[in-house]
Amino acid sequence: xxxxxxIFGIHPTASAxxxxxVNLLGEHxxxxxxxxxxxxxxxxxxxxxxxxxxxxFRVYAANLSQFIEFNMFAMPEEHFGHYIYGCLRQxxxxxxxxxxxxxxxxxxxxxxxxxxxxxxxxxxxxxxxRELLSLSLDDVRIARLAQRAEIDYAGVYCGLMDQMASSLAxxxxxxxLDTRTLEYRKLPLPAGTEILVIDSGVMHTxxxxxxxxxxxxxxxxxxxxxxxxxRDITDPSRTESLPEPLYRRARHVVSENNRVLCVHDNxxxxxxxxxxxxxxxxxxxxxxxxxxxxxxxxxxLQRQDGVYGARLTGSGFGxxxxxxxxxxxxxxxxxxxxxxxxxxxxxxxxxxxxxxE
Numbered sequence: 001x002x003x004x005x006x007i008f009g010i011h012p013t014a015s016a017x018x019x020x021x022v023n024l025l026g027e028h029x030x031x032x033x034x035x036x037x038x039x040x041x042x043x044x045x046x047x048x049x050x051x052x053x054x055x056x057f058r059v060y061a062a063n064l065s066q067f068i069e070f071n072m073f074a075m076p077e078e079h080f081g082h083y084i085y086g087c088l089r090q091x092x093x094x095x096x097x098x099x100x101x102x103x104x105x106x107x108x109x110x111x112x113x114x115x116x117x118x119x120x121x122x123x124x125x126x127x128x129x130r131e132l133l134s135l136s137l138d139d140v141r142i143a144r145l146a147q148r149a150e151i152d153y154a155g156v157y158c159g160l161m162d163q164m165a166s167s168l169a170x171x172x173x174x175x176x177l178d179t180r181t182l183e184y185r186k187l188p189l190p191a192g193t194e195i196l197v198i199d200s201g202v203m204h205t206x207x208x209x210x211x212x213x214x215x216x217x218x219x220x221x222x223x224x225x226x227x228x229x230x231r232d233i234t235d236p237s238r239t240e241s242l243p244e245p246l247y248r249r250a251r252h253v254v255s256e257n258n259r260v261l262c263v264h265d266n267x268x269x270x271x272x273x274x275x276x277x278x279x280x281x282x283x284x285x286x287x288x289x290x291x292x293x294x295x296x297x298x299x300x301l302q303r304q305d306g307v308y309g310a311r312l313t314g315s316g317f318g319x320x321x322x323x324x325x326x327x328x329x330x331x332x333x334x335x336x337x338x339x340x341x342x343x344x345x346x347x348x349x350x351x352x353x354x355x356x357e
Contacts, residue, residue, distance in 0.1 A: 001062050001063075001106065002060075002062060002065075003104075004048045004050075004060075004102075004104040007060045007067070007102075007104060008050070008052075008058070008060075008102045008104070010050060010102075011050070012048035012049055012050045012102075012104065013049070013050045013051070013132065014048070014049050014050070014128050014129075014131040014132035015046065015047065015048040015049070015128060015131070016046070016047055016124050016125075016127030016128040016130070016131055017044045017045060017046040017047070017124050017127075018044060018045055018119075018120045018121075018122075018123035018124040018127060018166045018167065019040040019041055019042070019043065019044045019045075019109070019120060019165075019166060019169070019170075019171070020040070020041045020043050020044070020045075020109035020110075020115035020116050020117055020119075020120045020166070021038045021039065021040050021041060021115065021116045021119070021120075021162060021165035021166060021169055022038065022039060022041050022114075022115060022195065022197050022313050022320070022322050022352065023036060023037065023038045023161065023165075023313050023314065023322075024037045024038065024039060024174060024195070024276065024313075024322060024324070025037040025256070025259050025260045025263065025275055025276065025279055026038075026161070026256060026257070026259075026260040027256060027279065027283055027287075027289075027311075027312075027313070027314075027315075027316075028214060028218075028252065028253065028256070028283075028287060028289070028315070029159075029161075029179070029231070029253055029256050029257050029260070030158075030159025030160055030161035030162075030179045031157070031158065031159035031179075031215050031218070032159075032218050032222075032229050032230040032231050032253045032257075033179055033180040033228070033229035033230075033231040033232075034179060034180075034229075034230065034231040034253065034256070034257040034260070035176070035177065035178055035179070035231075035257050035260035035261060036161040036165075036175075036177050036179060036260065037174050037175070037176055037177075037187075037260050037263060038161060038162075038164075038165035038169055038174070038175050038177075039165075039169055039170075039171065039173065039174050039175065039189075039195060040165060040166070040169040040170050040171045041109070041115055041171065041197065041351070041352050042171055042352065042353075042354060043107075043108045043109040043110070043115070043120075043351075043352075044107070044108065044109065044120065044124075045105065045106070045107035045109050045117065045120040045121045045124045046105070046106050046107065046124060047103065047104070047105055047121070047124040047125050047127075047128040048103070048104040048128070049101045049102060049103045049104070049128050049129075049132060050101065050102050051099040051100065051101055051102075051132075052099075052100050052101060052102045053100075054100055055071065055100060056069045056070065056071050056100060057069065057070055057071065057072075057084075057088070057100055057101050057103065058101075058102045058103065059076075059081060059084055059103040059104075059105065060103070060104050060105070061080055061105045062104065062105060062106040063105075063106060063107055064080065066078065066080075068081050070085065072085075072088065072089070072092070075153060079154075080105070080121070082153045082154045082155075083118055083121050083122050083125070083149060083150065083153070083154055084103060084105075084121075084125055085153055086122070086148075086149030086150065086152060086153030086154060087122055087125040087126050087129065087145070087146065087149045088129075089149070089152070089153065090126070090145040090146075090148055090149050091126070091129055091133075091135070091145070094135075096133060096135065098129070098133070103125075105121065105124075107120065107121065110199065110320075110351060112203040112204055112318070112319070113199050113200075113203070113204070113314070113318075113319045113320045113351070114204060114312075114313050114314015114315060114316075114318075114319030114320050115197070115313075115314065115319075115320060115351070116162040116165065116166060116314070118150060118154065118156075118162070119146060119150070119162035119163045119165070119166040120166050122145075122146035122149050122150060122163065122166070123142055123143065123146050123163060123166040123167045124166075126142045126145055126146055127142060130142065139167045139168050140164070140167070140168070140182060142163075142167050143160060143163035143164045143166070143167040143168070144160070144163070146163040146166070146167070147159075147160050147163045150163075156211065156212070157211075157212050157215055158211075159179055160179050160182075161177065161179060164177055164179075164182070164184070165177075168184065169186075170186070172188075172189075173186040173187060173188055173189070174186065174187045174188075174189060174263075175187075176260070176263065180229070180231060187263065187264075187265060188265065189324075190267055190268060190269040190271075190272045190308075190324065191266075191269070192269060192326065192327045193269045193272075193308065193324050193325060193326065193327055194324075194325055194326075194327045194328070194329075194330045194353070195322060195323070195324065195325070195330065195352060196301075196307075196322065196323040196324075196325045196330040196333060196334050196350075196352065196353070197313070197320050197321070197322050197323075197350075197351040197352035198297060198301070198320060198321050198323075198334055198337060198338060198341075198348055198349070198350055198351060199319075199320050199347075199348055199349045199350075199351050200293045200294050200297050200318060200319060200320060200321060200341075200348055201293070201342075201346055201347035201348045201349070202291065202293050202294075202318035202319070203318050203319075204314070204315060204316065204317045204318030204319045210289065210315075210316075210317055211315045214249065214287065214289065217245065217246055217249045218230055218249055218250065218253060220246055221239070221242055221246040221247075221249060221250040224241075224242055224246065225238070225239070225241075225242070225250070230250055230253040230254060230257075231253075231257055233250070233254050234254065234257075234258065235254070236251045236254045236255050236258075238254070239251045239254060245288070248285070248286035248287070248288075249286065249287060251282075251286050252282045252283065252286035252287040255278075255282055255286075256279060256282060259275045259278060259279055262275060263275070269308045269324060269326075270308060272308060272309065272324055273307070273308025273309025273310075273324050274308075274309060275309065276308070276309030276310060276311045276322075276323075276324060277302060277309045277310065277311065279311045280298050280310065280311035280312055283311065283312055283316060284312075287316075289312070289315065289316025289317055290312055290316055291316070291317060291318060293318075293346075294312045294316070294318070294319070294321060296341065297321045297337070297341050297348065298310045298311060298312065298321050300337050300340050300341055301321060301323045301333075301337055304323075304333050304336065304337060306325050306326040306329040306332075306333055307323050307324070307325050307333060308323075308324040308325065308326075309323065309324050310322065310323035310324075311323075320351060330352075330353050331350075331353055334350040334353070335350065338350055
């Protein structure tokens with residue numbers, strides 16, 4: 001992999017990184033002002049940059065071996081460039097004069113698997129700009145700017161969970177976040193457990209359009225129920241007056257919020273696993289964002305000794321599944337699950353914990 005110096009002929013003056021995330025509970029609740037429970041994954045995105053003496057921004061994405069150039073008069077055509085451009089725009093809108101930059105991106109956060117590679121890129125980019133320009137931006141403000149960059153320039157009408165997780169979460173604790181108030185606290189995983197994440201081998205290529213469709217359905221349900229957001233309903237039976245499919249969409253959001261609120265400092269592994277299993281059923285049947293491959297992978301995981309619970313993670317329509325496992329068992333369970341899941345045409349793989357050679 002080429003270095004910053006090899007591409008630009010000089011060394012960077014600022015750098016930053018941010019992790020991807022896996023969501024354990026609270027799927028599709030963030031844009032309904034609800035509750036979420038993500039944890040950071042070990043994989044990160046790193047951004048290095050330096051002002052240049054030219055009149056254009058130059059960006060090299062090492063993992064894609066792709067070089068682009070642009071100015072601020074027009075967004076670059078390349079999709080990954082939308083996130084960079086959006087972050088630059090957000091900083092400029094704060095009244096900050098951003099110099100033309102050489103920007104280098106490297107990442108081991110898998111793309112298209114529901115681990116929030118886009119948020120890791122946005123947060124890393126904004127952190128690097130914060131360092132370079134000595135900006136007074138706290139981590140919550142970084143997350144908010146990253147969210148606006150994704151909505152306004154990448155065209156994904158997202159909630160704030162992914163950006164908050166990339167900006168605030170760590171790999172050892174869960175981030176319990178109220179997306180309405182932005183109050184948060186870090187909670188330990190259930191005693192004696194660890195997280196397992198497996199790639200289904202199916203890219204969620206249609207997730208963005210379906211994501212926006214689900215969000216529109218939730219907004220329609222909110223209007224019919226005459227509430228500010230679905231988070232304001234705590235009894236799932238209140239959604240029964242809605243027409244289909246709004247009834248099931250709203251029921252998922254309400255029940256999912258309730259599942260997150262069941263989590264507390266000393267929740268047992270067994271109880272947490274039950275919540276994860278119920279979450280997957282709701283995502284599959286009520287929110288309809290699962291696919292057969294994810295359902296099969298979750299089913300295999302749930303049958304493994306040492307697994308307390310499993311569910312799809314991320315927006316759905318492909319991507320990855322997460323499981324809560326006995327501590328020390330995730331590596332073995334992951335390998336065995338991948339063996340059972342894979343067959344000709346399947347390419348499932350272990351993501352967390354990282355496979356050992």
